[in-house]
Amino acid sequence: MVDPRDAIRDHLARALDDPASRWSLGGFGAVAEFDCAAGEPVTCLGRFGRLTPRGALILDPTDDLVMVAYETGFTGGWSHCVALCLPAAGALVSGVEVVNLRGADTGAARPQDRDALIFDLGLGMPQGWAGLRTRDPDLVARLSAACGVSAFASGSPVARLLAERRVDVVMGTPLGRIEVFGGPAAPAMGGPRAFVAPRMLRAGRTHAATAPIPPGLVPCALLHPPHPCRDAEGRPIPFDAGNHAAFQAVLSRWGDPRLVALKERLAAGEAMPRGAGRAARAVGRVVAAQVACQAESILEPDTGKMVPGSSRDVEKSIRDTTR
Template sequence: MTGGSVESLLRDHLADPACAWSLGAYGAVAAFSRDPAEPVTFRDDGRIGLATARGAILLAATPDLVPFAYETGFTGGWSQAVALCLPEAACAMGGRAVLTELGPDAAAVRAQDRGAILFDLGLGLRAVQACVRVADPGLIDDLRAAAGRPIFAPGNPVGPILFAAGPHRVFLARFGRIEVYTPIPPEGRASAPGPHTHILPKLLRLGRTHAATAPIPPGLVPCAALHPAHPAKDAAGRRAGFDAARHAAFGRLLDAWGDPALTALRRMVLAGGEPDPALANGRFARSAIRAARAQVVAMRN
């Protein structure tokens, strides 16, 4: 994991509309993406960010921010990401377990949002605060009345109130934030493409910072991720013709920011070799090999 500048990594991918972003933990995630033709305002005041009419992202290349690039193989394909991690000792946020008013969001990406009130939803996340931002006086009163209680407690009306109102969702980590301005979709309906949030109580109860399939190095906690354009999928996740340039670009990210042992297994498979079973002994090694084999198949189609 000895890549180039973390700041360059963030800047280059924020400038690419084909790159998507996420910030959160297992069971609670805010996602940001934009269309190539979508109007965008860039911000650079020591932090790096941009805003559209549907959402915003703001990041800082702090000294303790560690990128980690990886692929995950599964039946019929693979995923890829660069996790943005912090050391375990430096990642903690509020850790609140009840709805809590935080005051005006002075750090909002857009100036017009800085007088609105932030409420921490109290999801008890270790490295992320999942919040809503509210400007409507009536909704502020409703949330203040519900403060001090878990939002998923039986009989707590705040969940349906938030679903109906659809306020801004603001997810915060020590090095940045994602803001989502789009409406909350009705229960059972998928979010529209673009900025959105997911909060899944069943997964939250597991208390994980990330999926068990992600080979995050010990001692690091992933708080966010960048998702470069996939070589074999379009922006909606549908299968598309293989893009060799995208594939090569993520290979360079793996070389710079990935696990050298997993990256070596990938190169061996892509070159037509068969990894030594002793080297492939482990969940993450087997996943890296599956990902590389799926890429070989995609190159041929």
């Protein structure tokens, strides 16, 4: 029998080798993402680390790691991901809520960054921290002067440094780190990026309310496998049956068994149970979105081209699925 811990590690290693997969670390209101553009050079940092010219991802899958796969429906489509969770006792971290100096970043992915100073932004994320890293004497002086106050207080240099990409951004949780190297942005190529939304941070949440994370678990990283209807930049593509089947297999293995069974029944044409709760209705929205996406990309037998499906059939499927 395969050890569940080995199965998780093997899945993560395969996903790291897939350039179409994306990763994110952080919390509700502050997150860093890692992916790479087609043809971009990627260096392996052991089994669970990857380095590109624009950023790095280093994972540390612990023995108590729990994988939670789920889908989220929304107007016009759905998203899917695998949350890498830890029990709350080992996931929640404490720290000061003001800018503070962490010291030299000895855990940096690149050797040349390990003597650079990293300043913790003191964002108060329940499961992690975010920092700015630099060796520039002027920027070190400016960040040192901001220590002891809120990162986004009046006069703080943090917001401007984030916007100008003059420093490296490092996002860490108990499951690893993502580094976004400073320098010119390349929006057309995707790649590592970081976002901080102070208003969302004030909610103190570990994750969005729409994410069905079981009680007692805290998501510390997210894996975003390739989507069947959107590319890495969120643009629509013809339905990719391979990507869809791949995630359904992941969902069957690491999703909520009750919701997976409900989805199978709804997809087979059953009506939504009476008195269905929020989670069940969310599954219905996902099924409706997937029915619509597949119907809009029907393969024409004679030409092999993707052609629009019947809007009448799509509307009927949505009504039947969500009623």
